Amino acid sequence: MPGVMELLPLDQIAFQNMLDTVRRNFERFGFLPIETPAIEFSNILLTKSGGETERQVYFVQSTGSLKQGDEPELALRFDLTVPLARYVAEHEQQLTFPFRRYQMQRVYRGESAQRGRYREFYQCDIDVIGKDQLSVRFDAELPAVIYSIFRELEIGPFCIQINNRKLIRGFFQSLGIADGERQMLVLREVDKLDKRGEQKVRDTLRGEGFALEPAVVDAILAFVGTRSQGHEDALRRLDAIAVDNELAAAGVAELREVLGLVRALGVPETHYALNFSIARGLDYYTGTVYETTLNLHPEIGSICSGGRYEDLASQYTRSRLPGVGISIGATRLFWQLQQAGLAARGRSHVQVLVALMDEANLPLYLELGTQLRLAGINTEVQLETRKLARQFQYADRAGIRFVAVLGSDEIAKGTVAVKDMRRQEQFEVKREDLIKTLRVEIQQGEVMDALSGQAAP
Amino acid sequence: MPGVMELLPLDQIAFQNMLDTVRRNFERFGFLPIETPAIEFSNILLTKSGGETERQVYFVQSTGSLKQGDEPELALRFDLTVPLARYVAEHEQQLTFPFRRYQMQRVYRGESAQRGRYREFYQCDIDVIGKDQLSVRFDAELPAVIYSIFRELEIGPFCIQINNRKLIRGFFQSLGIADGERQMLVLREVDKLDKRGEQKVRDTLRGEGFALEPAVVDAILAFVGTRSQGHEDALRRLDAIAVDNELAAAGVAELREVLGLVRALGVPETHYALNFSIARGLDYYTGTVYETTLNLHPEIGSICSGGRYEDLASQYTRSRLPGVGISIGATRLFWQLQQAGLAARGRSHVQVLVALMDEANLPLYLELGTQLRLAGINTEVQLETRKLARQFQYADRAGIRFVAVLGSDEIAKGTVAVKDMRRQEQFEVKREDLIKTLRVEIQQGEVMDALSGQAAP
Numbered sequence: 001m002p003g004v005m006e007l008l009p010l011d012q013i014a015f016q017n018m019l020d021t022v023r024r025n026f027e028r029f030g031f032l033p034i035e036t037p038a039i040e041f042s043n044i045l046l047t048k049s050g051g052e053t054e055r056q057v058y059f060v061q062s063t064g065s066l067k068q069g070d071e072p073e074l075a076l077r078f079d080l081t082v083p084l085a086r087y088v089a090e091h092e093q094q095l096t097f098p099f100r101r102y103q104m105q106r107v108y109r110g111e112s113a114q115r116g117r118y119r120e121f122y123q124c125d126i127d128v129i130g131k132d133q134l135s136v137r138f139d140a141e142l143p144a145v146i147y148s149i150f151r152e153l154e155i156g157p158f159c160i161q162i163n164n165r166k167l168i169r170g171f172f173q174s175l176g177i178a179d180g181e182r183q184m185l186v187l188r189e190v191d192k193l194d195k196r197g198e199q200k201v202r203d204t205l206r207g208e209g210f211a212l213e214p215a216v217v218d219a220i221l222a223f224v225g226t227r228s229q230g231h232e233d234a235l236r237r238l239d240a241i242a243v244d245n246e247l248a249a250a251g252v253a254e255l256r257e258v259l260g261l262v263r264a265l266g267v268p269e270t271h272y273a274l275n276f277s278i279a280r281g282l283d284y285y286t287g288t289v290y291e292t293t294l295n296l297h298p299e300i301g302s303i304c305s306g307g308r309y310e311d312l313a314s315q316y317t318r319s320r321l322p323g324v325g326i327s328i329g330a331t332r333l334f335w336q337l338q339q340a341g342l343a344a345r346g347r348s349h350v351q352v353l354v355a356l357m358d359e360a361n362l363p364l365y366l367e368l369g370t371q372l373r374l375a376g377i378n379t380e381v382q383l384e385t386r387k388l389a390r391q392f393q394y395a396d397r398a399g400i401r402f403v404a405v406l407g408s409d410e411i412a413k414g415t416v417a418v419k420d421m422r423r424q425e426q427f428e429v430k431r432e433d434l435i436k437t438l439r440v441e442i443q444q445g446e447v448m449d450a451l452s453g454q455a456a457p
Numbered sequence: 458m459p460g461v462m463e464l465l466p467l468d469q470i471a472f473q474n475m476l477d478t479v480r481r482n483f484e485r486f487g488f489l490p491i492e493t494p495a496i497e498f499s500n501i502l503l504t505k506s507g508g509e510t511e512r513q514v515y516f517v518q519s520t521g522s523l524k525q526g527d528e529p530e531l532a533l534r535f536d537l538t539v540p541l542a543r544y545v546a547e548h549e550q551q552l553t554f555p556f557r558r559y560q561m562q563r564v565y566r567g568e569s570a571q572r573g574r575y576r577e578f579y580q581c582d583i584d585v586i587g588k589d590q591l592s593v594r595f596d597a598e599l600p601a602v603i604y605s606i607f608r609e610l611e612i613g614p615f616c617i618q619i620n621n622r623k624l625i626r627g628f629f630q631s632l633g634i635a636d637g638e639r640q641m642l643v644l645r646e647v648d649k650l651d652k653r654g655e656q657k658v659r660d661t662l663r664g665e666g667f668a669l670e671p672a673v674v675d676a677i678l679a680f681v682g683t684r685s686q687g688h689e690d691a692l693r694r695l696d697a698i699a700v701d702n703e704l705a706a707a708g709v710a711e712l713r714e715v716l717g718l719v720r721a722l723g724v725p726e727t728h729y730a731l732n733f734s735i736a737r738g739l740d741y742y743t744g745t746v747y748e749t750t751l752n753l754h755p756e757i758g759s760i761c762s763g764g765r766y767e768d769l770a771s772q773y774t775r776s777r778l779p780g781v782g783i784s785i786g787a788t789r790l791f792w793q794l795q796q797a798g799l800a801a802r803g804r805s806h807v808q809v810l811v812a813l814m815d816e817a818n819l820p821l822y823l824e825l826g827t828q829l830r831l832a833g834i835n836t837e838v839q840l841e842t843r844k845l846a847r848q849f850q851y852a853d854r855a856g857i858r859f860v861a862v863l864g865s866d867e868i869a870k871g872t873v874a875v876k877d878m879r880r881q882e883q884f885e886v887k888r889e890d891l892i893k894t895l896r897v898e899i900q901q902g903e904v905m906d907a908l909s910g911q912a913a914p
Contacts, residue, residue: 009558012492027807029837030810033473035469036463037577038565057519058496058518058519059517060517060533061516072523094465096851134841138840144827264819264824265826265827348489362718363718366721366723370722373486373605381598384592
């Protein structure tokens with residue numbers, strides 16, 4: 001099917017390694033897993049007035065309701081945020097707040113098919129949800145999670161770009177653009193700076209629809225052009241903001257606190273920066289917003305985004321549930337890393353192939369396989385008769401590093417011959433030393449893989 | 458939504474632990490992962506003439522095609538076998554055969570909602586696919602995988618019940634029931650023995666539809682009543698089969714070989730048996746068939762089933778692709794184990810909460826949290842001001858075992874106080890010894906959990 005990513009096994013292993021790294025880091029920071037069904041009631045998914053979203057939703061009908069011509073009651077989730085809102089509202093009494101959840105599942109969008117656009121793809125989300133209130137300190141924790149994940153994924157230098165919607169809105173108010181909807185339109189225009197270029201955005205803002213004064217447009221573009229370099233520079237740029245507006249001042253205070261705590265959390269100052277052009281398209285962010293970009297691959301765009309919102313689930317519960325969250329679009333990210341040559345190749349999970357030398361000794365080979373597995377070594381036993389050279393060839397092509405050979409000689413001597421397909425060398429060990437030897441070799445191989453940036457299982 | 462399993466975080470962890478155990482064992486036996494999209498073209502999913510299946514399929518339509526009144530082109534997969542067939546046919550040239558794949562994903566069925574019946578649930582499948590041929594030896598490997606998984610899941614004694622469709626069909630031929638379709642109807646009737654009881658099945662077989670002679674019905678019921686106890690008994694029962702039929706003889710020979718290799722693979726003879734009533738409802742099994750039942754909970758039925766088939770993907774490719782596979786319905790299994798009190802409770806992944814004692818020292822707490830995480834310890838830092846007693850209470854309710862306390866006393870002394878919520882005791886260590894101490898405590902806790910059968914992350 002077009003618009004989906006389907007991988008061969010070794011690439012699937014590489015992708016799985018990426019997801020495992022993300023999951024491990026989510027858990028490192030104390031986030032707990034949930035999963036929600038892919039199918040939800042349409043009226044739950046579509047409460048937001050999302051024009052584009054509604055056009056992209058996939059409806060679901062069983063054969064029965066199809067025949068009766070019913071309007072589809074069910075639909076596939078298009079993100080993990082709406083299901084989270086429904087989940088928190090539904091299980092509110094049984095959850096502990098602040099509720100720190102992670103969720104790594106597929107979402108579905110009826111996109112028109114094009115390269116790198118997926119109709120079915122993984123999102124990896126974390127959110128912290130407070131009840132009634134949630135300290136801005138949590139906004140500082142998420143960049144630390146982002147840093148931890150992408151450092152471990154070894155995909156080159158990256159930078160977490162931080163902004164604050166209160167600052168942006170206060171700034172616009174100070175320019176006389178007070179109307180919320182108008183602000184939003186300007187914000188959307190500004191959000192296109194990277195895509196459309198400064199001149200086109202400037203033209204649009206001065207043109208009929210917005211009709212802004214040249215000085216105002218200058219002020220906006222100067223503001224959104226702000227990028228900090230290092231921690232002290234970021235603080236200086238906050239000090240330099242000369243906007244007499246309460247909301248802007250609140251935004252600046254939040255940014256100052258977030259920056260301080262991000263540093264205290266050990267994120268190097270090379271890896272975070274202020275970027276006043278970040279606004280995020282979604283309308284529900286109200287405070288801190290983040291985007292993450294690869295320094296050497298700006299063309300990839302943001303690989304991890306998110307922000308702070310006022311109220312997660314106002315449609316489903318009367319409780320006020322402020323939160324902050326981030327999302328990684330893992331399928332698209334993996335594809336992009338592959339395109340940029342940054343995706344590690346997966347290695348086979350299978351560590352040993354026990355060769356089939358003599359039909360009569362098959363039970364012996366099976367027993368050896370079982371012993372290796374009980375020792376935690378992933379093992380396949382050759383079950384069909386083939387020449388030994390073909391068995392080596394199979395191991396080589398399948399990416400299995402070791403072939404254990406038990407011929408009549410070895411059986412007589414109480415040894416095992418081991419062919420190392422990667423180093424193309426063969427050695428012989430006593431049978432009782434086989435497991436110990438293989439463990440050492442496997443561990444050394446993993447260390448070498450880690451050093452060379454190759455993903456090992 | 459009814460008909461789905463949605464879990465609270467600690468139950469989700471328990472479920473995730475179960476899936477991880479299954480995955481680890483699949484990999485131990487040299488199976489490689491693949492994932493396929495949940496959405497496939499309907500005409501690919503529905504090539505089998507499956508009456509019930511077609512009624513249960515969920516069709517998928519984007520908003521656009523809904524408005525145009527188009528017949529749905531897309532549907533959700535209802536199992537992992539049809540997508541496997543499509544995958545193998547599509548990627549045939551890039552795969553190595555025998556192709557050993559595992560797949561653990563959700564499938565979708567428009568079932569009418571009832572307890573323990575799910576519309577969206579996980580299946581965990583392995584299959585070995587040969588090209589042109591596949592030795593019956595692979596049929597012996599799968600019971601070893603089943604044994605390894607359920608032993609590790611610690612859900613009590615279980616038995617893998619083995620039969621062979623050739624034997625069954627040959628046996629029926631020898632009774633004069635030679636017509637394939639008629640055999641299938643009798644097999645379906647026999648398959649209901651456990652559900653309907655012997656008398657009802659006997660009545661049906663002698664009644665109008667089948668009109669079998671009493672002696673024939675007696676022979677059938679005696680045959681399907683066969684259960685072996687231990688390895689030697691199983692071989693004796695195969696010897697005792699006095700059916701003059703080639704197909705039956707082939708089935709007996711296969712069973713004999715499978716039993717011998719299952720034993721050679723180290724599966725204890727208490728954990729496998731012949732059961733001639735096992736036929737499996739699906740029509741495409743052609744040789745070995747398996748079911749797995751819990752000795753103390755027969756009411757749960759089979760927790761892992763499968764078998765040998767002649768040709769996986771005849772609809773999609775001209776290559777002949779014989780295979781053998783098994784499937785675990787993980788969602789239903791987890792629910793059943795919960796019902797039977799056999800599901801382990803999950804423990805929080807979070808191992809340490811760093812308490813917030815003094816607002817001014819927050820950067821110190823954040824730094825400690827980062828140090829613990831870098832040491833591989835899952836850590837949450839208390840970010841919002843609360844009395845210490847409330848912080849202990851939070852850790853206790855959230856299932857976080859250790860609370861690290863750094864008050865002014867401890868800071869002055871260069872120590873950390875650690876409260877162990879599980880043992881309800883507190884100890885103090887030097888700051889430089891904290892990580893080492895916690896690692897030992899966590900490891901000991903995991904050992905204790907393993908001994909008590911509690912699932913730890």
